[in-house]
Amino acid sequence: MTQPSAFMPTTIGTNDDLISGVPSRVSPGSRGKIWIDLENSPHVPFFKPIIEDLEQKGHPVVLTARDCFQVCDLADLTGLKYKKIGRHYGKHAIAKLAGLGIRVAQLAPTVLREKPVLAVSHGSRSLFLLASILRIPTITIFDYEHARWIKPIGTHWVIVPEVMPEKAILDIGIHKERILRYPGIKEDVYVPSFHPDESVRRQLNSRDGELVVTIRPPATEAHYRNSESDNLLNAVFERIASTPRTKAILLPRTPAQEAELRRQWPSLFETGKVIVPGQVVNGLDLIWFSDLVISGGGTMNREAAALGVPVYSIFRGTTCAVDKHLAKTGRLVLLESPRDVETKLKLERRPTNGQPNIRPRATLRSVVDHIVAVSTVSC
Numbered sequence: 001m002t003q004p005s006a007f008m009p010t011t012i013g014t015n016d017d018l019i020s021g022v023p024s025r026v027s028p029g030s031r032g033k034i035w036i037d038l039e040n041s042p043h044v045p046f047f048k049p050i051i052e053d054l055e056q057k058g059h060p061v062v063l064t065a066r067d068c069f070q071v072c073d074l075a076d077l078t079g080l081k082y083k084k085i086g087r088h089y090g091k092h093a094i095a096k097l098a099g100l101g102i103r104v105a106q107l108a109p110t111v112l113r114e115k116p117v118l119a120v121s122h123g124s125r126s127l128f129l130l131a132s133i134l135r136i137p138t139i140t141i142f143d144y145e146h147a148r149w150i151k152p153i154g155t156h157w158v159i160v161p162e163v164m165p166e167k168a169i170l171d172i173g174i175h176k177e178r179i180l181r182y183p184g185i186k187e188d189v190y191v192p193s194f195h196p197d198e199s200v201r202r203q204l205n206s207r208d209g210e211l212v213v214t215i216r217p218p219a220t221e222a223h224y225r226n227s228e229s230d231n232l233l234n235a236v237f238e239r240i241a242s243t244p245r246t247k248a249i250l251l252p253r254t255p256a257q258e259a260e261l262r263r264q265w266p267s268l269f270e271t272g273k274v275i276v277p278g279q280v281v282n283g284l285d286l287i288w289f290s291d292l293v294i295s296g297g298g299t300m301n302r303e304a305a306a307l308g309v310p311v312y313s314i315f316r317g318t319t320c321a322v323d324k325h326l327a328k329t330g331r332l333v334l335l336e337s338p339r340d341v342e343t344k345l346k347l348e349r350r351p352t353n354g355q356p357n358i359r360p361r362a363t364l365r366s367v368v369d370h371i372v373a374v375s376t377v378s379c
Helices: 042-058 069-076 093-114 125-133 168-170 197-203 227-241 255-264 266-270 285-289 298-307 321-328 338-343 363-378
Strands: 034-038 061-067 083-089 118-121 138-143 157-160 179-182 211-216 246-249 292-295 311-313
Touching: 034 093, 042 061, 042 069, 042 363, 061 069, 061 093, 083 093, 093 125, 093 179, 118 125, 118 363, 125 138, 138 363, 157 363, 168 179, 211 227, 227 246, 227 255, 227 266, 227 338, 255 266, 285 298, 292 298, 292 338, 298 311, 298 321
Parallel strands: 034 061, 034 118, 061 083, 118 138, 138 157, 157 179, 211 246, 211 292, 292 311
Antiparallel strands: none
């Protein structure tokens, strides 16, 4: 990691803060293009309000998206304008590495043509690698400090939650001066603007008196996969099967995962006790109209926590600081064994009418202000 130069800021805060180290040749009104890449489905709702805020402030956004994990379907659903580039190449290390190289090559013509002054992602390796090669300053936003990451190259900042320990970030190779923080959790960026859509009930054919459980299986193709999560998912299905008037809305990550679960639990699918939505559904709507959520991944767990919906995690990778904080404050229950599924998982109805009691938070403003400050320096 290179040391900060005299032309890079040593402190970056909100728009009202001073940014030290900005060269005099940079105009405060500079508005260079900002490149954002969507590689996974949670990136879509997260970046939508950020993109809207940036554009309202006069910052043009170049948006690219990878065609996998319903990224493009969700982007279409939310009205985002993007260029579809690349796809997923499988779970094996060699395929992942080859896919990374292919997508970097596919992205290059667009990025060279658009000439962004800053590249921003929530962990897009393709963006990070290409931006490093082209010497474009980058911001990586992340909230899971135990993910494997590429050693930072060139001019690079990170934006992380306040609760994330500094040592974990420094260990990646980030300079302390390049660590920017936001209050709350990343889901606080977009959840406060959520308004429930009752039509989701009709889409899911939900009946009066049914207890509705939304289930997001573990990521079987991720590098952090742990077989303990699969055992917990099996225990959850067994609990669902034995509980009357319970319907599970399953959100598989890939068609292959759906096919495997149908093979393992044919009777649950045949009887309609477990259903897979036939079309893309707004995740927040689904969470809000569920009685509880069970997920093997971070984003849906934290969305439920932000909405105040009971949520249980079957993720068995290394627990991150954000999830520890949510568990400590009673907003998330960690299921660590099949026994926990029996004793800690409460299959109970809850009121799902009305609006969620969410107060606007400073998270969105903080993230956008950091991006604007860095982009201004980078022009």
